[in-house]
Amino acid sequence: MMSVVTFTACDQFQSPRALANHESGSYTPLDEANDEIRLLTLEPPRHGAPVYCNLEKASLRHHTGEYSSFLRSIDHNRKTSRRAMIEWVRSHPPHPDHPPGEFSNGGNYTPSSNAYRFKWGDFAALSYVWGNDREAGQIVVNGTVMLVTKNLEEILRRLAANNEFRANYKIWIDAICINQKDESERASQVRKMREIYSSAWTVIAWLGESGEWTPIPDAFIFLRLLASLDHRQRDLRRLFDQEWGLLNENCFYMLHEMMKHEYWSRLWIIQEVVMGASCTVLRCGDHLLDWNTFCAAIAVLYHGHNWDVKDYMLAKVHQRGMSTDAVWQTLSLHLVHKDLRQLSRYEHEGGERLGFRRLLEVANSAHCRDVRDKVFALIGMMEPEIANEVVQAYSLDISRLFTTVTKAFITYYNNLEPLRQANPWGQHGAPSWAADWTWRGRLRWSRPETNPTGPSWNPLDSEPRPDTIYNAHSGRSASISFLNDCCLLRCEGFIFDEIAGLGAREHGFFHWAKESTVQSPTWRSSYGDEYATARALYRALIGGRIANGERAQDRHSALMSLPSTFRAARPQFARRGWTWLANRGGYYFKWERWRQAHNGFMLGKRALESYFTDTIPENAEESTFIDVFRGVERMVMERRFMLTKNGCFGWAPDDAYDDTDVNQVRVGDLIAIVFGCSTPLVIRRSAEHFQIVGEAYVEGMMDGAALRLIDDCECEQQFFTFC
Template sequence: MQSELAIPSGVTTSIYSPLNRAADEIRLLTLGPCRPGHRLECTLEKASLQDFRSDYTAFILSNGLSSQTRRQAKEIWAAPTPASDSGPRSDSPPAEDPFLGSVPEPDLYRFNWGDFASLSYVWGDESLREDIILNGGIVSITVNLANALRTFTADEVFTGRYKLWVDAICINQVDDGERSHQVQKMREIYGGAWAVISWIGRSHLGASIHLAFPFLRTLASLEGDKRDLRGLQEPLKDTYLYALNKLMKQRYWFRLWIIQELVMGAPSTVIRFGDEIIDWNTFWRGISVLYHGSNWLFKDEALKRAYTTRGIREQATWQTYSIHLVHSDLRQLTRSEAEGNRQLGFRRLLDVANSTECRDVRDKVFALVGMMDSAIAADIMKAYELEPPRLFAAVSRAFIAYTNGLDPLRQGNPWGGVGTPSWAADWTWNGRIRYSRPEFNGLAPHLDVSEPEPDPALTYCAHGHTTPSYSFLDDWRLLQCEGFVFDGVVGLGAPEAGFFDWDEERVVQCPSWKSSYGSQESTGEALWKTLLLSVIAKGERAVQRHAALLRLPKSFWMALPQFEEKGWDWMAAQAGYYFKWENWHEANDHLMLGDRPLGSFFNNFISDDVDEVTYAEVFSACQRAVQQRRFMLTKGGYFGWGPDNAYSEDPSMELRVGDKIAIIFGCSTPLVIRPKGDKFEVVGEAYVQEFMDGEALSLLESGACEAQIFTFC
């Protein structure tokens, strides 16, 4: 949670008298006059979230809404219907509502004291500050927040009984107990507000961001084939796309807390940039058009043209992180929230937390507690005061205990920077790549990445549905569980060196390796399945037509003429994305698979009897597989993938020859583990071709392997 308020000594006591938790009190802000050249005057007062109007309570009871969330109940209360005896209801709303429903009419206030909205914003540059008057005292806030408050005051919003909740002002930031309690109430505050106002910022001279808003409204209105951006009869398309990219580059989208805030607010969230306002549903519908057909590639071309027109010399790069965040995460999560569902799995939470900013690394966890099962969230909040390594261990422990499964071990490794046990995911580790997940839907032209991803625990079943056996020891660093070692690492492909390259000098050959898959043809089949993780998209397994991967040209210059000859527009437009496939081959083709180099299994000429969709599927799937993974050969004559640590420059912090491969009962994939004295470290999850669906259990049954207790540290 951000903490930007600067309060002179002596003022704190008068502003922040204790909240009455029994009455469910929060503090709310009322905005006073905003005269030019004068400080903004505000009032902070306490209000009870239990102090409902009698007619609102009667409406809830008479319509059977007691079991609904506060957000669901509010949406039904706010729906325009004729007046009835169950409570004051407004007639149809005005034809033009400049605030898009984010400001209620007074007869729709739910509380005896009025109603409130919650503000979602980013603190901005803390060196740029402005003084305001709060309850008669002078306090300092960042300019970004001051800009928002001044804009609302000019709109004559939040000046009376409709009030505003702003975390940095409404919470006593120097009271750790209150901060902890309010973090636990974030779901209630954002989910119970009349609206959530997503304040992106305010325009500066020369900015064109405001153009993104009418453009998004236009995109959201399109249907079917009309969503093709190339067909828009608009000479300023490049300008509008440039403005949209500028909007998605704003720092707001990189603040982790906004995810919970937006999700809790939907569908009552409005996105605001200065005087421009757009409702959440229109916003994400507009963004989703970028994913239609070939629009994803067209937007790249349009941005390059816009940069050239403006004489901008830097590389024209789209801010895809925030676009994916809206389309693939927030869109789904807000839908689920509106339906009363709010649970996110462990892996998904880590993905959402990745690549976002928090002042306190512990907020990687606490900013997402509202997205967790309530029982897990309550357990995790008990660890609010713990230091990061103990907190991260407590989070993994909570998910293990409440799911009675050991899949959280898949996210462990010994490479975190804060001393987290290897079996517990370190939420600060920067090596996670969201789009490397086998359950990720990819970006092939016929796929909609906004569709819910399958449960990662159901993609594979290496444990063969065995019952987990585990115990948490008195030492919080240790976890005991049962399983067995079935193989080990004897050869390695090139490790990643950042996002774009691999270090071919660090390939580790194994001259004695001999394929256990059988013939050269069978080994080749195992190879293409491995490079696809045996999964195409939506959790669907690869089938024989996907052997076309072995005839996917290794470089784009060899591929392009063939794509063009076949009229494959989507594949022909992959020049900016082909580098993963090219660079991985360049670094790994000389790895020997027995008496043949890996590269010799591939042919650079596309199969005549395979369509573009199949090649798009294998291209997208292999792009996913080569990220965050290192190709490995096993002692038993198999191959697969082990964990990689792409952003580390320390060669000791990587997968090693000699590491063991184990099945842990209750964990859906194999794990690479490493002896450490009389204990073991979790190095990370593994993929071993032919051992992802319980096959290793036959080794246990035959006596070739023996079950044992592992103590992970």
């Protein structure tokens, strides 16, 4: 018998690390013109024997006559594949003897025979963790022994034991259904993965086996409870007090442990579960939880004061010695609520896809084995025209890949918004104008369009588009050309200022390097007298915007009386009954430590701390202080306070995770408006060209005011060539 070694699609861009040295098995080529894929069926288990599987080719175009008629009747081209399938499911209720439905969309985990869409039946797709590649499992496929990871073997053994995926209901699994030794086929199947997962009857998100050692089945029960709460019941503090026993700290512990599962740190799962949308099912052994219920439950944690409740509950568990974690590891919660929920909604309802900035944030939220997977694992999230261009870069080196992606977004949208994500600090040699998808400095909560957690916001509200927050270029269209084999970007704009002073740079997530401050003794405010300067200062510190990108108002001058330390703030918050702010002890450090590092920073002849007081006015409103607290907390991340030569202040890009002085913004760097980009950019001369250092905020210049400098002949419009 000939045996083969397989690798999951998430490994396909690296040199394979073989489980053992075996020759490749025989895979007959797929017919791309016929939209062919391979699908797996499982044979009944044999005692003491490997799992036996059958692998066969099937065409995604071989629809039944009834399904073809259905697609024509609903104008399939105007709907997402997932939406069309959901409508089909609802129009084909299962036979009375079919197992009951599992999904909140009215569908079933498995289709009844009258709902099969293809002449050969129907199929599901598996989303799972690679597992330890040093632990090999053995299965038999079409009579040939195949080595797979132990984790995949255990999944197949469970499915076979349950008599699943036999005959006409099949399953697609990347490690087996793709010929991993055929680079051309791998590239083709990467392009097709969006179609495969969005066309599957269901996507199975496998979270491991069940048993006494796993908390996941209990977490499923808790999640169903959270999702069932109506709007009046979603205050978990009140529910805990009134219905003790219904909620307790053990529930939160189970959920926390579930969200720590390595599945959520795998970048490829994003495309897989999103394409499944409401037809995705979380599975632990034989325990199931549908995707809509899961997302609705997680959203409850973002409601009102519930974010604090979850922290309090886990702390109680930690005190009892049940958990090693005293605080939540929240990356997976944010991934589900901020990204996967929104993306899967698109597949279900249609709408705008994620923009460039959000894709970069998603890429930073999870891990992959190969750097290029940061891009290719998210191909399905991109507009098809962009994805098609990016896939052509499949075999290019990393720097060319990053360049191709940025160019594709610039070309498709005909604007230069991607330059806001640019800097010269990447590690892979891409041009400064092409975002490095591995740069660690991007922080999700630093964005002015990002909806925060808290009592004033609906966690289900959509966020505004990033390009609608500011309008520094006054809507001027971009002039774009790519030179020197796309290594250079030529565009138009003008330089209007220069950095003259810099506050402390952030040092990691929790500290600021006070010694990095660069004072500007000659700086004089362009905003007017001290009162006008103070007004400009509070606007600058919150980026001129509050939640949902709404403009700051006069009442947000309350920032100037936001206490500099939590020790000074908490008694004042508590006395007023401002519970949410009084519970910010674990989050107040951003404002507190930024102030400590900048109190002595001089705005001309006056220290920054002299503009503030630690005493909250008696007539203050909690909602206003929540606004400014969240606003300034956001702006101090990924940004460095700056003074400009022309008497302005604002924010320059920061590089918090690099200890060198080289990869930092500098005094003397220029500030420019580039037409087609909604924010100013910090740029730097580099021989006969320029580098992009990153996006900037300049108070008073974020809504088109800088263009009057051209009209007044104070600045000259010019072409920039960025390298």
